[in-house]
Amino acid sequence: MSDYTPLSELGEFGLIKRIKEKFELRNASSVKGIGDDAAVLEPQEKQLVVTSDMLLESVHFDLTFCPLKHLGYKAVAVNVSDIAAMNAKPTQITVNIGLGARFTVEAVEELYEGIRLACENYNVDLIGGDTTSSRAGLVISVTAIGEVAKGEAVLRSGAQVNDLVCVTGDLGAAYLGLQVLEREKQAFMANPDMQPELENKQYIVGRQLRPEARMDVVYELKELGIKPTSMIDISDGLASELMHICSQSGVGATVYKDNLPADGQMLETAVEFNLDPITCIMNGGEDYELLFTIPLSDHDKVKNHPDITIIGKITEASEGVNIANKHGQAFPLKAQGWSHF
Amino acid sequence: MSDYTPLSELGEFGLIKRIKEKFELRNASSVKGIGDDAAVLEPQEKQLVVTSDMLLESVHFDLTFCPLKHLGYKAVAVNVSDIAAMNAKPTQITVNIGLGARFTVEAVEELYEGIRLACENYNVDLIGGDTTSSRAGLVISVTAIGEVAKGEAVLRSGAQVNDLVCVTGDLGAAYLGLQVLEREKQAFMANPDMQPELENKQYIVGRQLRPEARMDVVYELKELGIKPTSMIDISDGLASELMHICSQSGVGATVYKDNLPADGQMLETAVEFNLDPITCIMNGGEDYELLFTIPLSDHDKVKNHPDITIIGKITEASEGVNIANKHGQAFPLKAQGWSHF
Structure with a gap:
């Protein structure tokens, strides 16, 4: 020393x-x-x-x-x-x-x-x-x-019925990265001679340890001439953040399970930990991706964007906040969110 | 419960x-x-x-x-x-x-x-x-x-030779308030039935527990048409703060021991704890009074102000930072400051 x-x-x-x-x-x-x-x-x-x-x-x-x-x-x-x-x-x-x-x-x-x-x-x-x-x-x-610039700030409260709901990047990886790190820590504590098994976990562990703020997408949306109607970053989990947008905008929303962006390593690891990948995506948190809504008329500008996925649409408040499967069945979302206390 | x-x-x-x-x-x-x-x-x-x-x-x-x-x-x-x-x-x-x-x-x-x-x-x-x-x-x-307003911010670096050095309020009380609280805590831990002896200590204990920022003086200086040439708040102790002003302004300073503002309860308590009151004033810290310098030409505007005391003057850097007694003897200041590590 x-x-x-x-x-x-x-x-x-x-x-x-x-x-x-x-x-x-x-x-x-x-x-x-x-x-x-x-x-x-x-x-x-x-x-x-x-x-x-x-x-x-x-x-x-x-x-x-x-x-x-x-x-x-x-x-x-x-x-x-x-x-x-x-x-x-x-x-x-x-x-x-x-x-x-x-x-x-x-x-x-x-x-x-x-x-x-x-x-x-x-x-x-x-x-x-x-x-x-x-x-x-x-x-x-x-x-x-x-x-x-004055008038350019985007709040949580501006989402309109029929807007598209979009997210950047992929979701759930940071949460599974944490599960891997916790597992390796337990193994290390049981046997300090072991080496951590992080092969094929680099991406999800990196998502946990060194997240990036999506400033790149903020600048790109500006270049595309898109001003989101509402926006929030995903720190607590997609479900919880979507509920913030809906309650503050006075609207409902439906997201489509099959549209949720997932990384392959995240999916494999979810299976390995016997966790439902959709739960990891919806409630994992700490991804620091952006969740935002845009007018339907901007659809063509984002539909092929590699870092933006359209995951749903804004509805009337009376319809609630739902997740729908490919058969069109909708289930009310639960925000498990995070509770520190 | x-x-x-x-x-x-x-x-x-x-x-x-x-x-x-x-x-x-x-x-x-x-x-x-x-x-x-x-x-x-x-x-x-x-x-x-x-x-x-x-x-x-x-x-x-x-x-x-x-x-x-x-x-x-x-x-x-x-x-x-x-x-x-x-x-x-x-x-x-x-x-x-x-x-x-x-x-x-x-x-x-x-x-x-x-x-x-x-x-x-x-x-x-x-x-x-x-x-x-x-x-x-x-x-x-x-x-x-x-x-x-643009151009009105006062930095630590603007003190000029011949400026007057001023402080607000009185100094050393917060430090002695802490000594009293620590003593009563020890007494309480030794005998949980005792009641704390805080009689005649209200002022100094209050200075420790609930200090005030001197926004009142900031507003009054503005009304008096005075813009300090340099200013700093006294969190670590007068000696340490004066040295910041001198080093950042490239000047020296002399403060006069007899001019330092002291509260009676502070002085009594210093004697009680066998502490040198001047050391408490110079190095006690946590008083959150303001130390500032003003041009000599502003002397008359502050000389009778009840909350402002002129404690010294700014000198050439080569003269160093000194404290002088009534016989005109000057001693270099030592900033005991505070070290958290």
């Missing part, structure tokens, strides 16, 4: 200085970043969107299988995902971190390297935050700010 | 709904608050300032003597204090909270009642955040946003 530097040797100001050196400001609206009582922004005539999410050790992540670099990346990505779901462009983040005494300078730098990579990929500026010790586990709290 | 509601009975969405009902939006720039993937702001032509701070149980507060309502208030106030130090007006906050399973709905409501009171006092809108469970202690992470 002699190659590692204890945090106490560097101190808080030393740590902040070291972090600051590795981050640059990319956005014109970031007038002043780290280094004063607060950062200064100049959003000009834009509207801003603001979101904040906190990840806690043993609740949201398990350091026995989650590399710190991925965790740093994920903490940013899940917040950018909320910015994407507003149809906005992320511009700034603040990051508060609580670190246990066992953390070395090198470990903290790994974490910030993941944060830096995410800032680079999403073109976001780290403008401030707080680094403190924690008597408990690792705590990461991120606030993300984004910009959107 | 049957009068208390476990959090699991309400669930996360139920809790958010209950919180949301108690908060209203006051600022024109808050277009949409809680309830979507992100809040929407419209700052118009203003610049924004953004700051974020996290409070962790057993590191920043001790629930054995810190009432939840005060804690909620403090979590907002310490962030507003950073906004004040930028010469800005606070407008929005996001609050992320991690709660242990032992928390009841009633306890969470106490915490949010403190947050609500602070929002009311500082005219701030709660626009979002995250409520999650914590396996560790209570975690509160707040991000505050403020508005300032």
Whole structure:
């Protein structure tokens, strides 16, 4: 352990200085970043969107299988995902971190390297935050700010009857990735000499450990001339998110079981774990894909898009929120969602 | 305990709904608050300032003597204090909270009642955040946003040679309040039947448990036609904050021991604890007063202000940062500051 530097040797100001050196400001609206009582922004005539999410050790992540670099990346990505779901462009983040005494300078730098990579990929500026010790586990709290032209923000509440319901990417993989990681952890604890069996699980494990916010699709929809009528990101599971859109828009919806986008590795693994793949897709969560609705007239613009799948349609509120099979039978959706308490 | 509601009975969405009902939006720039993937702001032509701070149980507060309502208030106030130090007006906050399973709905409501009171006092809108469970202690992470006209933000870096160094209020009391609370906690643990001895300690204990951000002084300086050349809030201690101003402004400073503002209860308690009052003032921290510099020409505007004390002057960098006694002897300042690691 002699190659590692204890945090106490560097101190808080030393740590902040070291972090600051590795981050640059990319956005014109970031007038002043780290280094004063607060950062200064100049959003000009834009509207801003603001979101904040906190990840806690043993609740949201398990350091026995989650590399710190991925965790740093994920903490940013899940917040950018909320910015994407507003149809906005992320511009700034603040990051508060609580670190246990066992953390070395090198470990903290790994974490910030993941944060830096995410800032680079999403073109976001780290403008401030707080680094403190924690008597408990690792705590990461991120606030993300984004910009959107006035009138361009997309809320959950704008879905209209007859709109198409679309999702990006595929669903359920992050949940099954977590099942695999948990299984390997149990096996490792029973026998520390074993090597984790992650062959043919790379995709789903990657979906769990290092999700991406779908900013690419936000930009592509703009290029296609499509403004979604409503949008939400899928953190808790498709069923729960669809219910948010329906209740806030005052509409119903039907999604078609056969249209739900699934990855092959996810399907195989569901069978292996004796889980219903549709349940994993509907309630798995943590996929950080986008669920959105568009006018029927935009159908042709998305029908062949490789990253967008039309999974259903918006109906009258009185019809409820349903999932239909190929025989046309519809069943009311249940949001198992997630309950932390 | 049957009068208390476990959090699991309400669930996360139920809790958010209950919180949301108690908060209203006051600022024109808050277009949409809680309830979507992100809040929407419209700052118009203003610049924004953004700051974020996290409070962790057993590191920043001790629930054995810190009432939840005060804690909620403090979590907002310490962030507003950073906004004040930028010469800005606070407008929005996001609050992320991690709660242990032992928390009841009633306890969470106490915490949010403190947050609500602070929002009311500082005219701030709660626009979002995250409520999650914590396996560790209570975690509160707040991000505050403020508005300032372009060119009106005050940084740490603008102090000029010959400027006056000023502070608001009095210093050292929050630190001694904490010493009293710690002593009473030890006494209580040794003998749970004892009653805490807080007579004649109300002021200093209040300074520790429920500090106020000095927005009043920010508004008064504006009315007096004074724009500080530099400003910082005193969270870590006067010595440490003065050194930040000096190093970022490229100047030195001398403060006069006899000019340092001290409260009588603080002085008495320092003697009682066998502590040097000057050390408590210089390094105690957590007072959340403002330290700022103004041009010498503004001297008459502040000299009789009841909440502002002129404690020294800015010098050439080569003279260093010193504390002088009444005989004119100067000693280099040491920032003991605070080190969490």
